[in-house]
Amino acid sequence: MPLHFSEAELAARRAATCRALTEAGLDGLLMFRQESMFYLTGYDTFGYVFFQCLYLSADGELVLLTRAPDLRQAEQTSVVEDIRIWVDAPDARPALELKAILEEKGCKGGRLGVEYEAYGLTGRNCKRLEAALEGFCTLEDASLLVSRQRVVKSPAEIDYARTAGRLADAAWDAALGLAGPGADEGAILAAMQGAIFAGGGDYPGNEFIIGSGPQALLCRYYTGRRALDPKDQLTLEWAGAYRHYHAAMMRTLTVGGTPPRQREMHQVARDALLAVEERLRPGGTVGAAFDAHAEVLDRAGYRAHRMNACGYSLGTTFSPNWMDWPMLYRGNPVVLEPGMVFFVHIIIFDSEQGLAMSLGRTSLVTEGAAEPLSAAPLDLVER
Amino acid sequence: MPLHFSEAELAARRAATCRALTEAGLDGLLMFRQESMFYLTGYDTFGYVFFQCLYLSADGELVLLTRAPDLRQAEQTSVVEDIRIWVDAPDARPALELKAILEEKGCKGGRLGVEYEAYGLTGRNCKRLEAALEGFCTLEDASLLVSRQRVVKSPAEIDYARTAGRLADAAWDAALGLAGPGADEGAILAAMQGAIFAGGGDYPGNEFIIGSGPQALLCRYYTGRRALDPKDQLTLEWAGAYRHYHAAMMRTLTVGGTPPRQREMHQVARDALLAVEERLRPGGTVGAAFDAHAEVLDRAGYRAHRMNACGYSLGTTFSPNWMDWPMLYRGNPVVLEPGMVFFVHIIIFDSEQGLAMSLGRTSLVTEGAAEPLSAAPLDLVER
Numbered sequence: 001m002p003l004h005f006s007e008a009e010l011a012a013r014r015a016a017t018c019r020a021l022t023e024a025g026l027d028g029l030l031m032f033r034q035e036s037m038f039y040l041t042g043y044d045t046f047g048y049v050f051f052q053c054l055y056l057s058a059d060g061e062l063v064l065l066t067r068a069p070d071l072r073q074a075e076q077t078s079v080v081e082d083i084r085i086w087v088d089a090p091d092a093r094p095a096l097e098l099k100a101i102l103e104e105k106g107c108k109g110g111r112l113g114v115e116y117e118a119y120g121l122t123g124r125n126c127k128r129l130e131a132a133l134e135g136f137c138t139l140e141d142a143s144l145l146v147s148r149q150r151v152v153k154s155p156a157e158i159d160y161a162r163t164a165g166r167l168a169d170a171a172w173d174a175a176l177g178l179a180g181p182g183a184d185e186g187a188i189l190a191a192m193q194g195a196i197f198a199g200g201g202d203y204p205g206n207e208f209i210i211g212s213g214p215q216a217l218l219c220r221y222y223t224g225r226r227a228l229d230p231k232d233q234l235t236l237e238w239a240g241a242y243r244h245y246h247a248a249m250m251r252t253l254t255v256g257g258t259p260p261r262q263r264e265m266h267q268v269a270r271d272a273l274l275a276v277e278e279r280l281r282p283g284g285t286v287g288a289a290f291d292a293h294a295e296v297l298d299r300a301g302y303r304a305h306r307m308n309a310c311g312y313s314l315g316t317t318f319s320p321n322w323m324d325w326p327m328l329y330r331g332n333p334v335v336l337e338p339g340m341v342f343f344v345h346i347i348i349f350d351s352e353q354g355l356a357m358s359l360g361r362t363s364l365v366t367e368g369a370a371e372p373l374s375a376a377p378l379d380l381v382e383r
Numbered sequence: 384m385p386l387h388f389s390e391a392e393l394a395a396r397r398a399a400t401c402r403a404l405t406e407a408g409l410d411g412l413l414m415f416r417q418e419s420m421f422y423l424t425g426y427d428t429f430g431y432v433f434f435q436c437l438y439l440s441a442d443g444e445l446v447l448l449t450r451a452p453d454l455r456q457a458e459q460t461s462v463v464e465d466i467r468i469w470v471d472a473p474d475a476r477p478a479l480e481l482k483a484i485l486e487e488k489g490c491k492g493g494r495l496g497v498e499y500e501a502y503g504l505t506g507r508n509c510k511r512l513e514a515a516l517e518g519f520c521t522l523e524d525a526s527l528l529v530s531r532q533r534v535v536k537s538p539a540e541i542d543y544a545r546t547a548g549r550l551a552d553a554a555w556d557a558a559l560g561l562a563g564p565g566a567d568e569g570a571i572l573a574a575m576q577g578a579i580f581a582g583g584g585d586y587p588g589n590e591f592i593i594g595s596g597p598q599a600l601l602c603r604y605y606t607g608r609r610a611l612d613p614k615d616q617l618t619l620e621w622a623g624a625y626r627h628y629h630a631a632m633m634r635t636l637t638v639g640g641t642p643p644r645q646r647e648m649h650q651v652a653r654d655a656l657l658a659v660e661e662r663l664r665p666g667g668t669v670g671a672a673f674d675a676h677a678e679v680l681d682r683a684g685y686r687a688h689r690m691n692a693c694g695y696s697l698g699t700t701f702s703p704n705w706m707d708w709p710m711l712y713r714g715n716p717v718v719l720e721p722g723m724v725f726f727v728h729i730i731i732f733d734s735e736q737g738l739a740m741s742l743g744r745t746s747l748v749t750e751g752a753a754e755p756l757s758a759a760p761l762d763l764v765e766r
Binding site for chain 1: 384385387415427428429430431432450451452453455456459460470471472473497498499500501502504505506507508509510512524526567569570572573574576577578579580581582583584585586589590597598600601602603604605606607608625626627690691692701702703704706710712713714715716732734
């Protein structure tokens with residue numbers, strides 16, 4: 001199986017990480033975020049659901065500690081050569097096996113960065129890790145060290161993000177082919193996810209969101225599908241995913257007529273989306289982009305209905321979450337650079353009237369204006 | 384939106400949890416496992432990707448702390464009434480907001496159980512939780528308290544598991560309709576997942592596994608699809624999921640002829656699967672069921688090719704993992720009871736010859752012999 005990036009690009013990424021480690025005074029990094037492992041070595045798995053750690057020393061040495069089912073996975077998908085295996089047993093202590101590896105690598109008395117903010121490092125495993133390494137070396141939170149590097153995409157990554165954008169549009173087309181009175185949400189979901197798989201795409205980092213009727217005001221996945229009523233509304237949030245790079249989109253479409261209030265909500269959402277995208281330019285901050293959303297909604301009298309965040313960075317992320325660092329919320333000081341990718345979603349839910357409206361797409365930050373990765377129009381869709 | 388279990392059943396589950404808390408000398412439980420929240424209250428979300436905690440006091444009081452996007456989600460999907468919201472900001476400190484809630488609920492100086500083994504409680508959030516509650520109350524690992532309760536399913540849960548089994552069979556039928564020389568893995572994946580969504584089912588807790596050629600020897604998802612060769616092998620591991628209850632299956636099928644060695648591997652896998660299932664009877668242990676797998680493989684001369692685990696419990700689990708507690712490995716002392724559900728998978732990978740064979744299905748433990756939730760035959764499938 002080929003790597004999805006050249007060995008040279010992977011090596012350059014690791015070299016940049018090693019420089020960042022050295023600048024931070026760290027002797028190495030204990031990675032628990034699968035996206036970091038994929039980004040630096042190609043290693044592609046969901047084996048992080050169990051204790052799994054990739055060690056990178058500041059001078060570039062790599063050791064992976066994982067379970068047996070991931071030995072071949074690492075061999076076939078990554079450039080990692082030193083792979084150690086721990087075995088399930090009532091007395092298994094993988095954190096101690098990690099300590100033995102670090103001892104072998106001369107980390108005693110050193111300072112190591114740890115990706116503490118990782119679904120792959122549960123609270124329990126975190127406590128075992130800290131207990132195992134207590135008095136052996138100093139640990140420091142370095143959760144964002146690789147994420148800060150990942151946020152600006154290379155040309156090869158941007159190609160994958162563009163493909164993800166095309167897959168997201170294909171999923172939307174598949175939904176439009178079915179949505180209407182009597183349509184079954186399950187069939188719509190099958191068609192959307194199917195368009196992405198059939199196009200060579202991947203599972204999304206989190207489930208697509210699909211809800212109609214009163215549930216069009218929800219913005220998380222939940223179990224239980226329904227059929228659309230003759231008069232209805234359908235909220236969809238989905239992402240094309242390719243090589244694990246995401247391009248998300250969001251829409252609420254109406255069925256059997258659009259109340260004037262909901263039509264107005266769409267206008268406001270569109271104005272807000274375009275206002276945020278206008279601020280996705282080099283030198284601006286993520287917090288200022290959020291402010292544009294707040295200003296449009298507040299001016300239109302929608303302050304009570306606006307969310308505390310209106311989007312986030314997208315990249316190669318793994319389940320259970322496609323939301324990458326950083327998020328678009330008030331005061332976030334992260335400065336925008338070309339090569340960043342942001343999903344902006346405007347969500348307006350009016351609980352009193354039971355009306356939903358959402359509009360969102362993913363854009364690439366360039367030297368000039370942000371470039372949407374979706375070609376779909378932003379017009380209100382009525383069925 | 385209706386609850387998927389009666390309020391009486393949910394209340395009885397919570398009462399059982401409260402008894403377990405009292406027996407363990409705990410004043411309450413801080414839940415971070417989404418499966419626990421779904422099981423006890425119906426609450427259905429992927430909002431656990433951010434700091435989120437459901438507090439249950441030993442006398443049955445519930446408080447949920449989550450972000451704004453999950454307020455309506457909790458209102459619509461669960462019986463939780465007391466929902467508190469924390470807001471994203473550079474200075475957000477949700478663990479301190481949790482402390483304030485616990486203070487209000489009289490937990491100062493008390494003993495609380497914590498679900499430390501939770502993807503929803505990352506290492507970083509765990510450290511923040513412990514820092515916030517240091518000196519305020521005593522924390523104790525109670526990761527399995529609800530899982531031990533969940534492992535034995537109620538009649539209503541068994542109904543959902545049976546539906547999941549039918550959806551798994553439907554996905555297999557969809558794969559069989561496409562698999563053959565030249566078939567595209569992406570199209571097969573689209574058809575399998577599509578059959579489940581169209582049947583009202585859910586996203587699986589982890590990605591389906593699909594691999595052919597040399598990648599038929601992998602047992603994790605990875606990005607990058609290929610088309611089947613005229614002579615090939617295809618390994619699939621998938622699950623029907625309904626109301627988040629899983630019924631998993633696994634198969635390796637051959638394309639354009641089956642080498643004698645691979646045919647023998649299938650015989651051994653089948654013998655081992657049936658031997659393990661024969662031990663899935665009340666009073667036996669999970670470790671003894673694993674031993675049956677080891678005995679068959681070792682006797683057939685496959686010791687070098689056998690895995691360290693041959694299955695696990697299935698139930699309502701959330702992304703990124705459908706593998707539930709407990710796992711079938713050597714020495715695991717958990718005792719079997721009617722109402723438990725186990726996925727048994729026999730995986731034989733011969734790296735030297737590049738041959739894969741896998742066979743797996745999900746069964747319900749009854750008073751007598753285990754009852755497979757799949758109706759599909761175990762014969763070798765050749766295309």
